[in-house]
Amino acid sequence: MSATNRPKWLPWQRLLAASLTRPAELADRFGLDPAPLAAVTARYPMRINPYYLSLIEQPGDPIWRQAVPDPREMNDTVCPTDPLGEEEHSPVPSLVHKYRDRALLLAAGQCAMYCRFCTRKRKVGTIGMATATTSEQLEPALAYLERTPAIHDVLISGGDPLLLPDRQLIWLLTRLRRIPHLEIIRLGSRVPCTLPQRVTHKLAAALKKFHPLYINTHFNHPRELTPEAAEACRRLADAGIPLGNQTVLLKGVNDDAATIRQLMRGLLKIRVKPYYLFQGDLSRGTDHFRTPVAQGLAIMRELIGHTSGLATPTFALDAPEGRGKIPLTPDYVQSLGDKLAFVNYQGIPCQYPNPDG
Ligand SMILES: *Cc1c(COP(=O)(O)O)cnc(C)c1O
Ligand code: SF4
Numbered sequence: 001m002s003a004t005n006r007p008k009w010l011p012w013q014r015l016l017a018a019s020l021t022r023p024a025e026l027a028d029r030f031g032l033d034p035a036p037l038a039a040v041t042a043r044y045p046m047r048i049n050p051y052y053l054s055l056i057e058q059p060g061d062p063i064w065r066q067a068v069p070d071p072r073e074m075n076d077t078v079c080p081t082d083p084l085g086e087e088e089h090s091p092v093p094s095l096v097h098k099y100r101d102r103a104l105l106l107a108a109g110q111c112a113m114y115c116r117f118c119t120r121k122r123k124v125g126t127i128g129m130a131t132a133t134t135s136e137q138l139e140p141a142l143a144y145l146e147r148t149p150a151i152h153d154v155l156i157s158g159g160d161p162l163l164l165p166d167r168q169l170i171w172l173l174t175r176l177r178r179i180p181h182l183e184i185i186r187l188g189s190r191v192p193c194t195l196p197q198r199v200t201h202k203l204a205a206a207l208k209k210f211h212p213l214y215i216n217t218h219f220n221h222p223r224e225l226t227p228e229a230a231e232a233c234r235r236l237a238d239a240g241i242p243l244g245n246q247t248v249l250l251k252g253v254n255d256d257a258a259t260i261r262q263l264m265r266g267l268l269k270i271r272v273k274p275y276y277l278f279q280g281d282l283s284r285g286t287d288h289f290r291t292p293v294a295q296g297l298a299i300m301r302e303l304i305g306h307t308s309g310l311a312t313p314t315f316a317l318d319a320p321e322g323r324g325k326i327p328l329t330p331d332y333v334q335s336l337g338d339k340l341a342f343v344n345y346q347g348i349p350c351q352y353p354n355p356d357g
Pocket of ligand 2: 111112113114115117118119120121124158159160190
């Protein structure tokens with residue numbers, strides 16, 4: 001896709017306001033039966049903004065599957081509602097403190113698009129989330145961060161923190177920057193992928209004042225790497241913000257090595273370093289997206305050594321019940337004795353004389 005044949009976009013607030021949220025609108029556009037979709041959106045909200053909608057080429061394609069409700073969401077009998085035990089690890093509202101030195105702050109209730117596979121789909125876009133995001137309601141979380149010097153790294157997520165109005169985001173970052181032991185602030189945002197128009201020059205200039213600030217974004221398919229997304233990432237990277245990416249392995253969207261390789265290489269070209277490739281979480285309503293772990297390991301085998309180390313994310317599983325992220329790495333070691341026996345990335349057996357300790 002070249003920059004020249006892309007439409008001129010409205011300002012991001014107006015794009016967001018023009019999102020498809022009612023199944024009837026979607027049904028009209030694509031000639032579908034709205035009834036089964038209505039049952040799904042009654043439980044899990046739909047929001048497809050005009051930009052992300054424009055990436056759909058045909059029903060059932062990898063963009064469609066991420067955005068359009070599917071009746072299978074209602075038939076999930078495998079996945080629990082709080083798969084990561086976030087509620088148990090939440091000492092105060094809106095904060096998850098699972099790892100000693102870093103914490104997750106849930107500071108936004110909406111997203112630019114409601115991903116059908118979302119880990120927090122029981123909450124995002126619903127009343128349960130929206131109420132926890134006003135400045136006042138974040139005070140207990142901010143107080144917890146202030147009195148917990150072991151935390152050096154705060155990850156702001158939600159929902160999507162880049163959907164906060166500039167003023168509110170700046171307020172939050174200012175408050176966090178006043179806490180001396182918070183060395184690193186990270187934003188987790190899908191906005192560069194799902195609503196890149198949100199990344200205005202003004203936003204990038206404002207974010208620049210809060211370094212060291214990192215942004216982890218979330219692209220799942222090479223077709224999301226548009227000129228608009230590239231421009232959003234360019235503005236952020238030019239503001240000195242290191243950009244990382246997490247991808248979720250999704251059945252029917254990106255579950256093959258060629259797609260993942262193309263995505264990872266494409267991310268590097270727009271100055272985004274692949275960080276995590278996630279095995280699907282056990283989140284209620286998303287079972288139809290989950291892939292076998294062996295398939296993810298096979299994909300990693302086709303990346304490691306075959307493409308740049310920079311383009312190789314860590315494949316990880318967020319363990320059920322809040323046990324944390326566990327790296328899943330293909331096994332190259334065959335035996336570990338005074339000779340280490342292993343295979344290289346091409347499957348060729350090798351040995352390494354292993355010294356005594
Ligand atoms: C993922 C996550 C983090 C950050 O983990 P990193 O591996 O450092 O990126 C922190 N807190 C929670 C609850 C998380 O799920
Ligand atoms: S942007 Fe992130 S939090 Fe929001 S719906 Fe998508 S996966 Fe969930």
